[in-house]
Amino acid sequence: MGDRVPLRLADDRVSAILDLTLQLAAGDLAARTPLSPAGDAVDAIALGLNLLAEELADRDAAIKEADERLEQHARRLEASEASYRIVASHADGLVVVDAGGVVRFSNAAAARILGADEVPGAWPRSLTPLGGEPLEVEHEAAGATRCVEATATDILWDELPARLVSLRDVTDRRRLESELLQAQRMSLVARLAGGVAHDFNNLLMAILARVELAKVTDDVGALREHLLSIEDTAQRAAGLTARLLAVGQQRVGQADRIDFAAALGRMLPLLQEVMGGQAELVVESGPAGLVVRADPVQLEQIVLNLVTNGRDAAPGGVVTVRTGRVARGTRRPCGCPPVTTDQDLVLLEVQDNGAGIPARHRERIFDPFFSTRGSGVGTGLGLSTVLGIAERARGHVCVDSTEGVGSTFRVFLPWQDGVVTPLVKSEPTPDVRGAATVLVVDDEDSVRRVLVQYLASLGHRVLEADGGQAALAVAREAGTIDVLLSDVVMPDLDGFELAGRLQRRRPEMVLILMSGFNESVLERRRGGGPAVQMLSKPFRLAEVGRRIAEALSRRDRPHRGPLSR
Amino acid sequence: MGERQVAAASANLHIDADGVVHNVLTGAAVDLPDVHEWERAYATLSGGPPAPVVVDIRAFTAVTASARKYAASAEHGAAIEAVALIVGSPVSRVIGNFWLGIDRPPYPARLFTDPEAAQRWLVARRG
Numbered sequence: 001m002g003d004r005v006p007l008r009l010a011d012d013r014v015s016a017i018l019d020l021t022l023q024l025a026a027g028d029l030a031a032r033t034p035l036s037p038a039g040d041a042v043d044a045i046a047l048g049l050n051l052l053a054e055e056l057a058d059r060d061a062a063i064k065e066a067d068e069r070l071e072q073h074a075r076r077l078e079a080s081e082a083s084y085r086i087v088a089s090h091a092d093g094l095v096v097v098d099a100g101g102v103v104r105f106s107n108a109a110a111a112r113i114l115g116a117d118e119v120p121g122a123w124p125r126s127l128t129p130l131g132g133e134p135l136e137v138e139h140e141a142a143g144a145t146r147c148v149e150a151t152a153t154d155i156l157w158d159e160l161p162a163r164l165v166s167l168r169d170v171t172d173r174r175r176l177e178s179e180l181l182q183a184q185r186m187s188l189v190a191r192l193a194g195g196v197a198h199d200f201n202n203l204l205m206a207i208l209a210r211v212e213l214a215k216v217t218d219d220v221g222a223l224r225e226h227l228l229s230i231e232d233t234a235q236r237a238a239g240l241t242a243r244l245l246a247v248g249q250q251r252v253g254q255a256d257r258i259d260f261a262a263a264l265g266r267m268l269p270l271l272q273e274v275m276g277g278q279a280e281l282v283v284e285s286g287p288a289g290l291v292v293r294a295d296p297v298q299l300e301q302i303v304l305n306l307v308t309n310g311r312d313a314a315p316g317g318v319v320t321v322r323t324g325r326v327a328r329g330t331r332r333p334c335g336c337p338p339v340t341t342d343q344d345l346v347l348l349e350v351q352d353n354g355a356g357i358p359a360r361h362r363e364r365i366f367d368p369f370f371s372t373r374g375s376g377v378g379t380g381l382g383l384s385t386v387l388g389i390a391e392r393a394r395g396h397v398c399v400d401s402t403e404g405v406g407s408t409f410r411v412f413l414p415w416q417d418g419v420v421t422p423l424v425k426s427e428p429t430p431d432v433r434g435a436a437t438v439l440v441v442d443d444e445d446s447v448r449r450v451l452v453q454y455l456a457s458l459g460h461r462v463l464e465a466d467g468g469q470a471a472l473a474v475a476r477e478a479g480t481i482d483v484l485l486s487d488v489v490m491p492d493l494d495g496f497e498l499a500g501r502l503q504r505r506r507p508e509m510v511l512i513l514m515s516g517f518n519e520s521v522l523e524r525r526r527g528g529g530p531a532v533q534m535l536s537k538p539f540r541l542a543e544v545g546r547r548i549a550e551a552l553s554r555r556d557r558p559h560r561g562p563l564s565r
Numbered sequence: 566m567g568e569r570q571v572a573a574a575s576a577n578l579h580i581d582a583d584g585v586v587h588n589v590l591t592g593a594a595v596d597l598p599d600v601h602e603w604e605r606a607y608a609t610l611s612g613g614p615p616a617p618v619v620v621d622i623r624a625f626t627a628v629t630a631s632a633r634k635y636a637a638s639a640e641h642g643a644a645i646e647a648v649a650l651i652v653g654s655p656v657s658r659v660i661g662n663f664w665l666g667i668d669r670p671p672y673p674a675r676l677f678t679d680p681e682a683a684q685r686w687l688v689a690r691r692g
Binding site for chain 2: 035039040041043044045047048051052054055058
């Protein structure tokens with residue numbers, strides 16, 4: 001459309017009206033024409049045009065507003081469709097269940113996870129989490145059992161309360177987790193076995209060396225020294241296996257009141273041996289009366305582990321062991337909370353001037369199986385064992401370490417008042433000699449033979465069998481048997497089963513079972529078996545003699561529990 | 566029945582013996598507040614119920630769009646039983662016709678040039 005050309009008419013009012021029509025035709029809906037005071041027909045025409053222009057402008061505005069609303073609706077619809085496509089194609093199953101348990105919406109993944117063509121109209125309760133916690137259920141789908149995780153969220157659906165149930169097939173994830181766990185266990189076992197083998201080989205080495213020396217010496221005194229050393233080393237080997245067993249079971253040892261300084265003094269030769277010349281050992285023992293309540297074997301473990309760590313951390317350096325007492329209300333030397341002690345404490349401090357612990361390792365050093373040493377060197381159990389023992393004794397362990405300067409481990413244990421339990425118990429030695437009939441059953445020939453030999457030396461009549469079935473056969477022929485001394489784990493018939501069968505024939509028979517497994521394992525194996533006494537391997541021969549003598553002396557009295565010592 | 570007559574800013578209103586409200590415009594231009602004032606006056610004069618109304622717009626020369634549209638709304642219609650518009654000048658005729666044809670009130674409404682004919686129509690409607 002070209003430029004508007006104003007019309008020039010004789011009557012200006014008519015001219016104005018025509019001009020208005022052209023303005024309106026050009027799209028200027030705001031154009032109006034003035035009226036004259038005359039109010040005549042020309043004014044009426046002008047007014048009519050003004051009113052029409054006004055109406056046209058209103059309708060035009062309304063159309064534009066409607067267009068805009070329509071466009072907004074279209075955008076919302078597009079967004080809604082996009083959301084729907086996301087929901088519909090989501091890998092997780094999504095189901096909307098109303099308050100009556102009726103499914104109001106479900107996506108394709110929900111049906112696939114449930115192994116059905118479509119989601120059932122009534123939602124099963126088994127797949128409805130009650131609270132906000134996820135629910136994991138095994139669901140039979142298409143002939144296979146799938147592991148389905150369901151979570152639920154409260155929502156409004158069509159303005160009514162409903163639950164959005166989200167389903168996820170976690171079968172593969174659970175399988176992978178299980179496989180990973182198994183792989184981790186295998187890795188752990190391999191590392192553990194490597195470390196234990198190393199430590200155990202050292203102990204066997206010491207024993208074999210002493211045996212070699214004992215075989216060629218004619219000096220009775222030297223022979224006795226070799227034998228004592230062998231015994232001591234074997235005890236340490238027993239301690240190693242006990243520590244391994246304690247890893248899987250928070251075993252609470254026998255708590256005695258121990259004088260720490262005296263115990264440390266007794267350990268000195270062992271500690272020197274542990275050092276093996278690799279580092280210098282300095283012991284600064286505190287005053288007497290450093291009494292703690294702890295298992296003496298576990299206390300020894302704490303010292304041994306810390307000293308061994310110090311030795312390894314400071315080859316050619318110095319490992320200093322100190323003991324002392326921290327009085328109630330004084331500042332702890334380590335600064336750990338509470339900074340001021342609220343009770344009297346006994347302090348064991350093991351300091352080395354080695355390489356120190358890198359900062360990145362300090363938070364993990366007490367984790368089980370964490371080790372900065374290479375694979376096959378150490379078990380990574382040392383510090384976690386120290387921490388476990390200290391915490392069970394209501395104590396506390398902390399470490400100060402500076403790279404290039406060294407580390408100081410501090411163990412605080414509550415100081416105890418009262419009488420110290422003698423380290424070597426001066427129990428009256430019972431008369432262990434006897435004339436009972438003892439059946440010894442063990443599939444390990446070396447163990448069985450030494451037991452037979454020892455019990456025979458005490459005057460007992462000793463029968464032997466290398467397994468459970470063989471023992472039953474021996475028992476059928478032997479007549480009266482007073483004592484059964486049997487291993488627990490044997491290939492054909494275990495000790496509990498054997499004890500049960502023999503006890504049915506002779507209820508008064510004394511039943512003593514020996515095992516290297518820990519008590520929790522034995523409890524599971526025992527089931528509802530007979531009441532027996534347990535002997536933990538390894539044990540001293542004298543312990544067997546004492547047990548048998550005591551058991552025979554009270555044979556007519558009933559046992560108090562299923563597993564008694 | 567309430568007051569017999571009301572003087573509004575743009576009109577004089579009264580009710581006659583037949584119950585018909587007469588709204589005679591005194592101003593030449595009408596805006597939305599004027600229509601609101603009329604509505605209150607109708608209720609005052611009728612005592613509440615919708616009233617038959619004669620609106621004399623012969624003096625009319627201008628009316629705003631908002632006033633026009635409100636006068637044709639259902640909300641305003643709640644106060645009115647029926648309207649008889651009295652027109653005379655060409656301008657008032659255009660306004661009246663435009664209001665009936667374009668704005669389309671939801672209640673009965675007619676144009677008259679004779680006030681008596683308007684009165685008769687309203688009274689006759691009441692039966």
